Amino acid sequence: MRIRWAQGVAIVTGVLIVALAGVFAWLQQPAWAAAGQADEAALVERGLVVYREQKCQACHSIDGVGSRRSPLDGVGSRLDTEALRKWIVTPREMNPKVRKPAYDRLPKGDVDALVAYMKSLRTPKVATNLGSAGGVAADGG
């Protein structure tokens, strides 16, 4: 009985943890759902959608939102369109030692949108002080 009792407590605990993890994920969705309804006709807005769809925030941050490991604030001021495209699609062309996934299977339209979105991230105040292109996307995806 004591083994079954322990098993029962563990199962109930596990179900509650998974359910509450689901609640956590659900609570996170409204703002994103609204963002997802943005007008996709505008390339920059589509780029924002792609940025989120590809979970870029897991390794990058914009305005302090996301992982602070590789901030993208001002990247549009520091890199041209072609460099941005290479950092996304073939990052090792930009830096052979970089450990970053290559998004070479992303549809061209999505890459175009993402590049446009990156290009829109212009913050001159920050851009003047940020380092080299390698610091833009040194890690992760």
Add this chain to the structure above:
Amino acid sequence: MARPRRVLHATVNARSAQPLLAALAWMGVYLALVLAPLFVLLVGAAPPGLGFRWDLSMALGFAGLTMMAVQFALTARFRRATAPFGIDIIYYLHRYLGALALALVLAHALIAIAVNPAVASGLNPFAAPWYMTAGVASVAALVALVIASVWRRTLRIPYEPWRVTHTLLAVAAVGLAWLHMHGVQYYLASPWKYRLWQIIGWSCLGAIAFVRLVRPWQLQRRPYRVAAVTPERGDAWTVAVAPEGHAGLTFQPGQFAWLTLGRSPYVMQEHPFSFSSSPALGHGRLEFTIKELGDFTRTIGTLPPGTRAFVDGPYGAFSIDRHPAPGYVCLAGGIGIAPMLSMLKALADRGDPRPVLLFYADSQWDRMTGREQIEALRRRLTLSVVYVVDEPTPEWEGERGWITREVVSRHLPVGHAAFEYFVCGPTPMIGAMERILHGLGVPLSQVHSELFDLV
């Protein structure tokens, strides 16, 4: 006549509700410890959602990490926290919740890869960022830890090396998972949130330091010496220890302690054994009746008197003192007689007139540990004993085989419905006795047992 019966039922119901309430309260505490740090991430600035499945994956990862962290506290032997149920339940929960933490961490990784296949590039340590490799290494350590624990006997891993490895793998799994979280930095933009997770990491090290340094230091300040080692029937020994320079400890009959014999308390060489003596033995002296079942217990007979000993206890909820009743039924198999001896001796020392029925099963009459002590106790107690012998001699006239439903029903006394039942023996026997007693109408809330097969 109906009135006392109603009162009895009310008492039994109240008794059975208490452990349930205590269990629910502690489950709430556990869930708060595991999930509060997760929901704190949503307070203040938080990254926007990236799709339900992605955020579920993140939540499962965080929950898996806190579950791993709380695992350290579960086996830290905090007496007050384990008292309501008995520490054996906590060890079994530790086992099951460890497997659950592994499931959550695996789900975290698999869901993330399913939602965003680019995450799979993190599996390649030559191409992935260091923090992704740390995450993969954490999962590998956790898988190794669970496999070594669940199949320790099958893999023939000795107990002591397993314990050391278990601790090292646990520290590695949590440490690497923490580094993974630190490297990704997702959801941890606010410094105070980052500090919260730092505290969680340090808490694990604190729990280890408490178990491996503070508690041994406490034990070292209250040493014991082996006073006598007495051979018993059935390849067993009774080890008597006496406190050295302190008053000893108080325990309830039926409880157990972790015993270290002839080694430093810092070396993780302690083993759990039931007290077989009465708490009223005097001078703080304690006795443990131990059967030769493994590498360590086979050395008990060679212990010279005067050997240094350390006693970490008492633990366990298996005691007549926790379950007042008009009478008791004890069912023991093999060395499961040890805590029963403690309870019978305590009742005898107190001059308790309440009836006790003892079923005691073993393979052979000549191997029944403590047989003479039981016969001596019969003269001091209202004690009936039913010996059940599996391999009887031709002249044996008592019960034969195992303790079956027929054997139990043949001997249960009038009024047994109000008695409390104590079962101790091999794990399969405990399950069998519970089924038999339940089949005979005994509520399971009145059946008490303790699991010693902790690993």
